[in-house]
Amino acid sequence: VFPSLAENYPAVTLEALDCGTPAVGFDAGGIPEQLTEGKGIVVETGNGEAFTNAVKQALDRSLFMKRDELSACIHAENSVAKMTEEYMQIYQELMRNKE
Numbered sequence: 469v470f471p472s473l474a475e476n477y478p479a480v481t482l483e484a485l486d487c488g489t490p491a492v493g494f495d496a497g498g499i500p501e502q503l504t505e506g507k508g509i510v511v512e513t514g515n516g517e518a519f520t521n522a523v524k525q526a527l528d529r530s531l532f533m534k535r536d537e538l539s540a541c542i543h544a545e546n547s548v549a550k551m552t553e554e555y556m557q558i559y560q561e562l563m564r565n566k567e
Contacts, residue, residue: 469523473513475499481508485542488535492522506533507541 470481470493477498484491491508493499500510509526511518525531533541544550 469526470494470499471519472496472499477502482542482546486539488539490526490529490532490538492519492526494519506531507538508532 470478470484470491472478473494473496475493475497481491481493481499481502485502485507490506491503493503493508493510494513494515495510496513502508503510509522511522532538
């Protein structure tokens with residue numbers, strides 16, 4: 469359960485997902501990007517009633533990826549190799565635009 473109202477790309481959410489635990493969070497910052505495709509539930513920032521309902525819904529594990537699958541997915545999406553590759557793409561694009 470991650471009730472933060474403002475975030476960038478929170479490590480605490482990734483840590484929970486890496487443990488195979490789906491998360492519930494507001495649609496602030498990078499949280500919606502992290503909780504896609506069976507990884508968790510995202511609700512409108514500040515909507516306490518929706519957040520409470522999402523937490524109750526999250527208790528049903530059948531709605532989410534299996535623990536091992538979730539952990540493997542988080543590792544693949546947030547690995548050093550993947551982040552390095554994405555930075556290289558950005559740098560290459562910047563260099564192309566500079567010419």
